[in-house]
Amino acid sequence: MIQGSDLNFRADQPALDVEGLTVTYGKEPALWNADLRLDRGSLAAVVGPNGAGKSTLLKAALGVVPRVSGRVRVLGEDPARRRRLVAYVPQRTSVDWDFPTSVLDVVLMGTYGQLGWFRRPGRKERALALHSLEQMEMADLAGRQIAELSGGQQQRVFLARALVQDAEVYFMDEPFAGVDAVTEQSIASLMGHLAHRGKTILSVHHDLATVPRYFEHAVLLNRAVQAVGTIKEVFHRGNLDRLYGGRVPAGVPDLAPS
Amino acid sequence: MSAPWVDLDPTLVVVAAGTTTVGAVSGALGCFAYLRRQGLVGDVVSHSALLGVVGAFVLVHAITGSASRSLFILVPGALVAGTAALMLARSVSIRTRLNDDASLGVMLSIFFGGGLFLLRWVQRQSPPIAGHTGLEDYIFGMAAAMTRADLWMIFALGGGALVVLFLMWKELKVFTFDPDFARSQGLPSRLLDTLLMGLLVAGVVIGIQTVGVILMIALLVTPAAAARQWTSSLSTMALLAAAFGAVAGAGGALLSASAASLPTGPVVVLLATTIFLLSLLLAPRRGVIARARARRVLRDVPPRAAGGAS
Numbered sequence: 001m002i003q004g005s006d007l008n009f010r011a012d013q014p015a016l017d018v019e020g021l022t023v024t025y026g027k028e029p030a031l032w033n034a035d036l037r038l039d040r041g042s043l044a045a046v047v048g049p050n051g052a053g054k055s056t057l058l059k060a061a062l063g064v065v066p067r068v069s070g071r072v073r074v075l076g077e078d079p080a081r082r083r084r085l086v087a088y089v090p091q092r093t094s095v096d097w098d099f100p101t102s103v104l105d106v107v108l109m110g111t112y113g114q115l116g117w118f119r120r121p122g123r124k125e126r127a128l129a130l131h132s133l134e135q136m137e138m139a140d141l142a143g144r145q146i147a148e149l150s151g152g153q154q155q156r157v158f159l160a161r162a163l164v165q166d167a168e169v170y171f172m173d174e175p176f177a178g179v180d181a182v183t184e185q186s187i188a189s190l191m192g193h194l195a196h197r198g199k200t201i202l203s204v205h206h207d208l209a210t211v212p213r214y215f216e217h218a219v220l221l222n223r224a225v226q227a228v229g230t231i232k233e234v235f236h237r238g239n240l241d242r243l244y245g246g247r248v249p250a251g252v253p254d255l256a257p258s
Numbered sequence: 259m260s261a262p263w264v265d266l267d268p269t270l271v272v273v274a275a276g277t278t279t280v281g282a283v284s285g286a287l288g289c290f291a292y293l294r295r296q297g298l299v300g301d302v303v304s305h306s307a308l309l310g311v312v313g314a315f316v317l318v319h320a321i322t323g324s325a326s327r328s329l330f331i332l333v334p335g336a337l338v339a340g341t342a343a344l345m346l347a348r349s350v351s352i353r354t355r356l357n358d359d360a361s362l363g364v365m366l367s368i369f370f371g372g373g374l375f376l377l378r379w380v381q382r383q384s385p386p387i388a389g390h391t392g393l394e395d396y397i398f399g400m401a402a403a404m405t406r407a408d409l410w411m412i413f414a415l416g417g418g419a420l421v422v423l424f425l426m427w428k429e430l431k432v433f434t435f436d437p438d439f440a441r442s443q444g445l446p447s448r449l450l451d452t453l454l455m456g457l458l459v460a461g462v463v464i465g466i467q468t469v470g471v472i473l474m475i476a477l478l479v480t481p482a483a484a485a486r487q488w489t490s491s492l493s494t495m496a497l498l499a500a501a502f503g504a505v506a507g508a509g510g511a512l513l514s515a516s517a518a519s520l521p522t523g524p525v526v527v528l529l530a531t532t533i534f535l536l537s538l539l540l541a542p543r544r545g546v547i548a549r550a551r552a553r554r555v556l557r558d559v560p561p562r563a564a565g566g567a568s
């Protein structure tokens with residue numbers, strides 16, 4: 001499943017380069033002429049109202065949904081050639097957690113890409129998966145059936161699966177959804193560590209109040225990309241009011257004058 | 259003293275081997291249909307197969323003048339009809355405002371109705387088409403009609419389906435659990451989707467002779483649902499479902515052979531349903547009894563001293 005995957009990339013290539021991206025499911029475009037460029041090592045939040053196309057942006061960058069027009073480059077190549085360098089944390093609610101499988105099994109799915117067709121995960125893959133679970137403080141639940149996890153534990157399992165992929169670019173869809181304060185902290189510090197090591201993170205995030213604390217960059221998205229840049233540059237009340245149609249509640253820190 | 263199986267009627271051996279295989283294969287394949295919530299898809303395939311079976315019979319009779327109910331003729335007919343019904347349903351739901359379930363339902367009615375209509379037409383021909391009797395058995399199943407050649411057909415298709423399932427296990431598993439993630443890893447979702455459909459169609463068409471087109475869906479879904487009660491591992495679930503299906507298939511063949519008036523298909527399905535109901539009651543964690551017991555244990559815990567306002 002990794003045929004054509006290219007592990008080489010130049011260090012100066014942007015992690016993600018999106019130009020004029022349009023994606024539609026039915027008639028209405030979910031993404032319209034979106035432009036976006038992220039350097040390697042970026043720690044970026046995708047922010048925007050429900051239905052703004054945030055998940056769609058991630059899926060287009062992963063090459064999971066077909067694009068109508070536009071161009072997507074991951075580390076300088078088409079997403080289809082960068083599978084091995086990209087990890088994906090889907091929206092937690094997008095799968096059926098009553099599926100008959102164990103925590104370790106789900107994390108092992110992160111090794112399937114490297115294994116290729118027909119080969120089964122073995123001792124080495126198990127060790128990698130256990131190590132990722134340890135990083136997410138979930139090692140003692142490795143044998144647990146996934147139907148018996150709490151929401152926060154499910155989220156940790158998905159993150160462990162992304163970690164085991166050992167990718168360069170991480171696309172995460174609402175990794176903080178429904179987790180408690182402790183888990184939130186550990187996910188945030190995990191992201192910080194990854195970015196510190198030069199990995200790139202693009203994560204959908206709904207809680208405006210914590211965006212400046214957890215992220216260095218923001219992508220303001222509503223069908224089209226309204227602004228991209230550092231938190232200081234783009235994450236201020238003027239932009240946010242425009243993004244949400246003037247309904248941003250108080251309590252969002254006003255970092256920069258608008 | 260001779261061992262009992264030495265006295266077994268060779269026809270019964272063929273029939274029992276056939277129904278056992280059918281049960282095992284549909285049990286294993288049914289797990290994926292069950293987890294992907296595609297029971298209706300299986301139902302459409304099996305109901306449509308009637309049109310395919312009768313149509314293949316009529317076509318071969320028109321071309322060659324001979325009437326044959328060999329599975330080598332009828333199974334390809336069923337494959338074509340089942341696949342056509344699925345493809346039509348898909349294009350209807352893409353091109354119209356009908357949702358997936360509605361368009362599947364429409365195709366089920368059209369193809370099954372068409373099958374019944376064609377069957378009646380065949381039965382009313384004069385002079386009668388020799389060898390048409392027995393076609394109507396595909397509605398409720400007639401395992402006793404199984405020949406040695408039919409058995410080979412069942413082995414080939416069913417075995418092939420199981421081999422594919424085994425080889426593609428981890429791909430089909432991740433695709434079933436988390437299709438978007440599977441796609442992000444570069445797995446071809448269209449191909450895997452088609453493959454799973456193909457396996458489902460293969461499982462259905464080898465089973466309709468035994469169980470009949472109406473009840474076939476029960477043999478796909480019931481063993482899987484029963485197995486799900488006992489285990490939380492997909493591979494164990496598939497093995498258990500295969501075992502449940504095999505037991506139901508073998509039991510159905512033996513029971514209906516011992517009591518002449520018992521129809522095989524319904525007996526097989528009733529056995530599978532019995533296994534399912536027992537699983538629902540008795541399974542350790544998920545079973546009704548285990549859960550009631552767990553609740554009672556919780557209720558019996560003495561309330562804390564400071565219980566709060568009530």
Ligand SMILES: Nc1ncnc2c1ncn2[C@@H]1O[C@H](COP(=O)(O)OP(=O)(O)OP(=O)(O)O)[C@@H](O)[C@H]1O
Nearest residue numbers: 025026029030048049050051052053054055056057
């Ligand atoms: N599979 C699909 N089929 C049809 N329409 C879809 C599909 N997925 C998303 N859409 C539509 O595309 C638009 C963007 O959806 P998307 O899931 O990308 O939004 P989002 O920003 O992630 O929203 P949320 O904050 O609710 O997760 C929405 O209008 C949605 O209805």
Ligand SMILES: [Mg+2]
Nearest residue numbers: 054055091173
């Ligand atoms: Mg979303």
